[in-house]
Amino acid sequence: MINPQEFIKQHVRTVPDWPQAGIQFRDITPLLQDPQVFRVLIDIFLERYASANLQYVAGLDARGFILGSVIAYELNLGFIPIRKKGKLPFHTIAEEYDLEYGNATVELHTDACKAGDRVLLVDDLIATGGTMIAGKKLLERLGATVVEAAVIVDLPELGGSQLIRDAGLEVFKVCDFAGH
Template sequence: MTDNQDLIDLVRTIPDYPKPGIQFRDVSTLLLDGPAFRQTIDRMAALVDPASFDLIAGIEARGFIVSAALSYALGKGKVMLRKPGKLPGQSVSIDYALEYGTDKIEMHVDAIRPSQRVLLVDDLIATGGTAMAGVELLRGQGAIVDQALFIVDLPDLGGAAKLSTAGLKPMALMAFAGD
């Protein structure tokens, strides 16, 4: 990981959100800065080899922003991993646990072809619950998922380690320890 201190300085910390004791790392302040957002996408794109995957899967909601920009920058198609009831076609879903509750994501059943290589993208990796749900959902439809890319890693919460154990290479531009 490179220094990226210029981008780290633009990530706002919101204490006790969404519940007491959580230090929420808010990338929306980074996204507000056009040149910094461009640098974020350029630096994330530089972390991956576009020949190593066919599609980019983005997790709703902030992951859509990042994955759409990366899809454009790298010339790759984008798979949407959405909250329930948002997709118009036939979909497949998975339930998963969050650090502060439960949720579900789904994707169109025809979004990928078996053996397509997919890069999973989200804004942040914390406990890894959402990312692992995305991996399981994609792999359940026959995708090969062995890389994941994030703006922020919260390493003390173990999500990146969980992805590594599941056979993925997690990458992030920045990390915030102790969260």
């Protein structure tokens, strides 16, 4: 029998040359469309974090919302959305980060969590790591302890997971696409 991580990896669709030539885009939507695959995916995270003593799951805009909210629901935890700039309606704090070509900003409500809260930070994929590091900084500015960064896919050649570890946050990935 195939292990769960390999099962999940087989259901990640690779879209060549999207959004630009030379990029191999890793598309998670097939994981979400098949209820059996989606359940296996969520169960991997539930098994890892069931006894982690968390108060929240924070999801990064936008695919981190899908994964993070389901994990939070299943673990009976609150969910914190970390959004792109200008999308949250209340008082926010912001963190800018670098992209390959330019920069971006993510925001968090100032009352999203409090000092001492233990938070799991979730997204679909780690590429360069900038969004994950920015999310970590926002949560820590509110006094939270970010327990781990959790993703479905890691692209280790882009160096993001190492940068996240260098920033003091452990990374859990379901699968990776090394050498692609």
